[in-house]
Amino acid sequence: MEGKYPVSSRQVLALIAMFILGTSLLFSLGQELGRHSWLGIITGFIAFLFLFWLYYFLLKLEPGKSLFGLNEQAFGRGLGTVINLWYLIYFFVLLSVVVGNFVDFINSVILIQTPEILLTIFLTLTAAYAVKKGLESIARLSEIMVFCVFTTAIVVTLLLFDKIDTTNFWPLWPQNWALVLRSGFSILTFPFGETVIFLSIFYQLGGPQKVSKGFFWGSVVGVFVLLVIALRNIAVLGEFVKFSTYPAYDSVRLINIARFITRAEVVISLNYMFAGYVKATTVYYSLCLGLKEIFRLKTYQHLVLPIAALVILNAHLSFSTNVQNVFFAFEVYPFFAIIFQLILILATLIMLLIKKQLGRRRPTI
Amino acid sequence: MKKFNLLLMATLLLATSCYDRREINHLEIVAGIGFDLSNDNQIEVSFQILNAGALGKNASGGLEPYWILQSKGKTTFDAIRKATYTSPNKLFFSHNQVIIISEDLAKQGIRGIMDLWLRDEEPREDTKMTICEGKAIDILKTKLPHGLIPAYEIVNMIEASIVAAYAPIITPIDHRRLTAANIPCTVFGKIVKTSETELEYKGGALVKDDKLVDYLTETETRGYLWLKCKIKDGLIIAKTKDSNIVITLEIIRAKSGFKPVLTKNGQLTFRARADITGRLGEFEDSKSIVDPTAWPGFIEALQETVKEEMRAAIAKATYNNLDFLGLNDSVRKYLPKTFKQLASSWEEIMPLIPFTFEINIQIIGVGMVKKSF
Numbered sequence: 001m002e003g004k005y006p007v008s009s010r011q012v013l014a015l016i017a018m019f020i021l022g023t024s025l026l027f028s029l030g031q032e033l034g035r036h037s038w039l040g041i042i043t044g045f046i047a048f049l050f051l052f053w054l055y056y057f058l059l060k061l062e063p064g065k066s067l068f069g070l071n072e073q074a075f076g077r078g079l080g081t082v083i084n085l086w087y088l089i090y091f092f093v094l095l096s097v098v099v100g101n102f103v104d105f106i107n108s109v110i111l112i113q114t115p116e117i118l119l120t121i122f123l124t125l126t127a128a129y130a131v132k133k134g135l136e137s138i139a140r141l142s143e144i145m146v147f148c149v150f151t152t153a154i155v156v157t158l159l160l161f162d163k164i165d166t167t168n169f170w171p172l173w174p175q176n177w178a179l180v181l182r183s184g185f186s187i188l189t190f191p192f193g194e195t196v197i198f199l200s201i202f203y204q205l206g207g208p209q210k211v212s213k214g215f216f217w218g219s220v221v222g223v224f225v226l227l228v229i230a231l232r233n234i235a236v237l238g239e240f241v242k243f244s245t246y247p248a249y250d251s252v253r254l255i256n257i258a259r260f261i262t263r264a265e266v267v268i269s270l271n272y273m274f275a276g277y278v279k280a281t282t283v284y285y286s287l288c289l290g291l292k293e294i295f296r297l298k299t300y301q302h303l304v305l306p307i308a309a310l311v312i313l314n315a316h317l318s319f320s321t322n323v324q325n326v327f328f329a330f331e332v333y334p335f336f337a338i339i340f341q342l343i344l345i346l347a348t349l350i351m352l353l354i355k356k357q358l359g360r361r362r363p364t365i
Numbered sequence: 366m367k368k369f370n371l372l373l374m375a376t377l378l379l380a381t382s383c384y385d386r387r388e389i390n391h392l393e394i395v396a397g398i399g400f401d402l403s404n405d406n407q408i409e410v411s412f413q414i415l416n417a418g419a420l421g422k423n424a425s426g427g428l429e430p431y432w433i434l435q436s437k438g439k440t441t442f443d444a445i446r447k448a449t450y451t452s453p454n455k456l457f458f459s460h461n462q463v464i465i466i467s468e469d470l471a472k473q474g475i476r477g478i479m480d481l482w483l484r485d486e487e488p489r490e491d492t493k494m495t496i497c498e499g500k501a502i503d504i505l506k507t508k509l510p511h512g513l514i515p516a517y518e519i520v521n522m523i524e525a526s527i528v529a530a531y532a533p534i535i536t537p538i539d540h541r542r543l544t545a546a547n548i549p550c551t552v553f554g555k556i557v558k559t560s561e562t563e564l565e566y567k568g569g570a571l572v573k574d575d576k577l578v579d580y581l582t583e584t585e586t587r588g589y590l591w592l593k594c595k596i597k598d599g600l601i602i603a604k605t606k607d608s609n610i611v612i613t614l615e616i617i618r619a620k621s622g623f624k625p626v627l628t629k630n631g632q633l634t635f636r637a638r639a640d641i642t643g644r645l646g647e648f649e650d651s652k653s654i655v656d657p658t659a660w661p662g663f664i665e666a667l668q669e670t671v672k673e674e675m676r677a678a679i680a681k682a683t684y685n686n687l688d689f690l691g692l693n694d695s696v697r698k699y700l701p702k703t704f705k706q707l708a709s710s711w712e713e714i715m716p717l718i719p720f721t722f723e724i725n726i727q728i729i730g731v732g733m734v735k736k737s738f
Contacts, residue, residue, distance in 0.1 A: 109486045170698035175705075239545035240538070254491050254538060 007205045009214040011139040014146040015282065016195060016218025021149060021225055022279025023101045024191040026272050027326060028247040029226060030183045034239050036174045038230045043180060044187025045223045051193055051342060052216065058199065058349055059208035061356075067199040068293045071344075074351035083344060084294050090340045091197060091287040092307075095280060096314035097325075097333075099123055102276045103315065104322040109249060110269060120312050123280070128308040130281045131288060132301055135201065138281050145274040146221070152271050153225050156264060157232045159255045164235040189334040192219065193341035197286045200293075245322055284311075390417065392457040396431060397516025399501025400441070400478060402469040408477070409437040410444040411502040412456060413516045420513070430513040433505060441477040442485075458488040462520045464537075465501040465556065466494070471570065471577035479575065482537040490538035493523045495556045496570040496577060503558055510562050522566050523554060530590055530599035530616075531567045531583055540572075543691070549573055550682075550689035552581060552589055571687055581681065588678025591639060591671060592690055594622045600646060603666035613647035614667055617729065623720075625696045625703075633703055633714075635692065637675055638723045641667075644730040648737060668724040675722065683716040692718070 030040030062070055067087065072080035103119045111119065130138055174180055195215070202211045229248055233241050236251040244250045248268060255264045287307060292300035319325045394415045403409040412434045419428035434452055438444030448456055464482070466475055482488050497504050505515060512518040526532045532554040540551050552569040559565050569581035569589065581589065590596045601614040621639035628634055682690045693711060697704040707714055 112486065167698060171701045173701075175701065237538075238542040239547075240542050243541075243545060250490065250538075253489065256491060 007136060007139045009210050011143050012205060012211055012214025013218040013221065014143040015139050015278070016198065016215055017146050017221040017225070018142040018149065018275050018278040019195060019198075019282055020191045020219060020222030021275040022191060023098055023276060024226060025149070025229065025248065025275050026101060026105055026246060027329070028233055028241050028244070029187050029191075029230065031242060031247070031326070032330065033174065033180060033183050034242040035168055035170075035234050036180060037183070037234065037241065038227055039174065039180050040183035040187050041223065041226055041230055043184025044192055045219075047184060047188040048192035048219065051188070051196075052212075052219065054342075054345060054349065055196070055199060055215075056208065056212045058345065058352075059202060059212060061349070061352055063208050064203050066201075066203045066289070066293060067196075068290055069203075070199075070348055070352065074348045074355065081294060083348075084290065086344075087200075087340060088287060088290050088294070090337070091283055091290065092310070092314070093336075094194065094197070095283040095287060096311055096318055097328075098276060098280045098283060099127075099311060099315040100319050101322075101325060102272070102280070104319065104325060105246065105269075105272060108322060109246065109265075117312070117316055120315050123277075124308045124312050124315070127277065127280045127284050128304045130277075131284045132304050135204065135285055138278065138285065142278045145278060149271050149275055150221070150225060152267055153228055156252055156255070156268065157228055159257060159261065159264065160232060160236055160251065162257075163251075163254050164232075165238065166235060168234050168238040185338075186330050186334040189337040189341060190329055191222070193337060195219065196341045196345065197283055199345075200286045200290055201282070245326075387455075387457070391454050393434075393452050393454045394457050395461045396514050397463045397465065397505055397519065398458075398461055399465040399467070399497075399505045400470050400475075401467045401501050402473060403437045407437045407439060408441055408444045408470065409435065409502075410441070410448065411435045411505050412448060413505045413514070414452075414456070415514065431515070433502070435502065441481045445481075458485075461488060461492055462516050463523070464492055464494045465504050465519075466496050466553075467501040468496065468498055468577060470501075471496050471572065474575040475572065475577075476575040479537055479540060483541055490541075491536045493520055494535050494537060494540070495519075495523065495554045495566065496572070497556045497558070499558060504556060504564060507558055507564055508562050509564070519556070519564065519566075522564065526554070526566050528598050529567075530587065530596040532586060533569055533590060533593075533595065546691070546694050547697075548688065548691040548694050550578075550687045552586070552689050555580065571689055573687060578687065579681075579685070582677070584674050584677045585681050586678075588674040588676065589689065591621045591675050592623050592637060592678060594620060596621065601641070601643065601667050601670050603670040605660070605662040605666045607662055608650070610648070610650045612645070612649075612663065612666060614641075614643040614726070614728070615646035616641055616643050618642040623690070623695065625692075625700050627700065627703065633696070633700070633707070633718055635695075635718060635720045636723065637679075637720055638725075639671055639675075640725045640727075641671070642727045642729055645728060645732055648731075650737060652736070664726050664728075667726050668722075671724050671726075672722050676720075679720055683718075686712055686715065688715065 028037060029044070030037030033040045058070065062073070065073070068084045071083045071087075074080065075083060099120060102123060103116055106119050107114065107116050130141070198215065205211050233247045233251050236254060237244065237247055241247045249265055252265045252268045253263070256262045284307070288300040288303050291297070291303050319328070394417070395412045396415055397413040399411040401409040401411065413431050414434055416428055416430055416432055419430045434448055436444055436448040436450060438447045445456065464478070466478065482492070483490060504519070507515055509515050509518050512521075523534055526534065533552050535551065535553050543551050550571050550573045553572055554566055555568045555570045557565045567586070568583055569586040570577055571579045571581060596616065596619050599616050601616065603612050603614070604610070605612065619639065619641045623635050623637040626634055626636050678690065682688055682692065692715060696707070
């Protein structure tokens with residue numbers, strides 16, 4: 001099943017955009033900034049551009065090798081495997097959190113009486129099915145879905161035109177820049193930095209030039225939609241965005257055009273499903289791929305179901321309320337994730353460069 | 366294997382997710398809710414519930430189109446759930462149109478109601494809310510001469526109030542938005558039962574934090590609406606000073622509001638402004654009007670009326686330290702530096718901040734009559 005997939009640059013774009021929108025559509029990014037959350041998003045994205053450059057450099061340095069292969073090359077078989085296992089733990093936690101977030105959302109606004117475990121099982125199993133079918137199917141799916149998500153975000157914003165109050169944005173500049181930077185940091189790690197998982201997938205999709213083009217524009221589309229949503233939420237809900245659990249959902253509930261076009265929140269929750277599904281599937285896929293590569297297996301297909309069982313358990317047990325979840329996302333997760341998104345990548349890069357230098361010198365000695 | 370999979374999928378289609386579905390005949394659809402304070406200090410809720418059997422084309426005659434249910438409990442949610450003691454089915458709130466809170470309860474505090482309305486996923490955040498004089502259940506029991514369901518008529522009445530612009534329209538999400546912006550007072554609309562078959566929606570009720578503290582007169586409410594740019598329609602009635610002619614101006618378009626500014630010598634002032642475009646609606650003088658603006662004191666009289674209304678609201682807001690206009694918030698928005706300096710002594714300074722007014726009235730027509738008799 002592996003090897004070169006016929007995935008186009010546009011599909012890479014869609015995949016990245018959907019991945020970034022994934023769970024971040026659900027929560028309001030930079031919520032703690034209230035009316036300045038858009039500044040947090042922009043700060044996070046600017047910081048991400050540095051990360052992007054780093055990832056691009058790594059891709060170009062050793063084309064045709066995955067993140068796991070690079071780690072082994074940089075640190076040797078022993079230490080490399082340890083680091084790779086750390087990465088797998090990170091992917092696993094990320095996957096459980098994504099699944100957990102979605103189940104929490106469905107359980108608190110749509111299917112209240114349904115037992116949580118049931119939703120977790122179905123969400124994970126559908127993701128498992130897609131993973132079994134391979135990356136190509138996920139990429140094709142996201143190509144269609146990114147269009148849906150993008151259009152809905154814009155249309156819904158237009159439908160809210162009469163609820164928009166631009167004075168909510170004042171004052172434009174925050175008093176507390178430290179909080180903006182702090183919030184920008186957590187936005188860097190969630191969702192932008194999470195694209196680090198694509199480093200373990202990209203080598204299958206083609207040359208670094210083609211892939212990183214999709215990567216870059218995908219993240220631009222992602223940040224654009226996030227900004228539109230953040231600005232709309234602030235304009236509609238004002239300072240209440242700070243206190244709402246799902247601000248986007250809350251603002252869309254207010255759509256009321258002549259008592260005729262109302263209750264559009266269903267569309268939005270459908271969007272959440274799409275984006276969250278793509279995100280869960282992508283993380284899931286790279287988790288399986290990583291396991292396969294580390295343990296030198298031939299295929300990963302037989303790993304899919306056992307992992308599903310673990311994910312279901314972990315997602316079910318990790319958070320009891322969605323507020324706890326948000327707390328984790330802001331207070332704990334960034335410091336945990338930055339190790340994998342920046343520090344280890346940087347270490348790998350430096351080691352590879354040193355080894356390259358040494359390797360180049362050796363013949364001359 | 367493939368066949369088995371297909372079979373599995375087909376079975377899944379049969380087992381779609383309606384296991385906790387709620388059919389319409391097992392729902393009691395609530396059209397309006399009233400909250401009262403019971404004699405033993407509990408929350409008493411009255412529901413106006415649609416009577417599905419009496420609505421629709423082949424309705425059986427003789428049935429009332431709605432019925433009223435009452436229950437009480439320690440908290441709002443408790444009271445609502447206890448409705449099932451007497452109701453045949455569980456109540457359904459997504460189609461609730463209006464929330465009426467009685468004076469007594471509002472004086473005790475409405476935090477529970479406001480919280481429940483946003484925390485629970487079933488009720489809508491954009492339901493209209495009002496505070497009533499007397500008991501809320503009496504309002505719901507009013508037999509209005511028009512319409513089938515009083516709650517729907519009340520909502521229509523609230524929405525129609527835009528035309529006269531004498532009362533604000535508030536929903537739970539509006540209230541939450543204001544409180545989130547640290548505006549201490551919210552102006553709710555006020556509904557009064559004037560007779561057995563008549564309700565009146567005008568004026569405002571001031572809720573500070575979560576308690577009703579005062580009522581606004583008509584003029585004060587109007588001033589509030591001007592300063593908050595909520596008047597889009599309505600009339601301005603004025604009397605010219607010298608000639609004592611009563612003029613009625615019909616508002617076609619209006620844009621109004623206020624903004625804090627720092628004058629050159631560093632004095633904080635509020636600049637209230639209104640740009641009104643209107644049409645002569647009524648004119649009680651027999652002379653023909655060619656150009657209304659040329660009449661002595663014509664525009665001035667109208668401006669004076671608007672100013673008076675604004676002044677009334679400002680006086681109320683600053684004198685009792687009930688900042689329902691959001692003066693504090695506007696300083697925070699537009700002059701963040703000044704806000705920081707004044708934050709500690711704001712309450713003493715607020716009544717002293719001067720207001721300047723700029724009312725522009727443009728008259729674009731005199732109607733279909735050239736000359737009155």
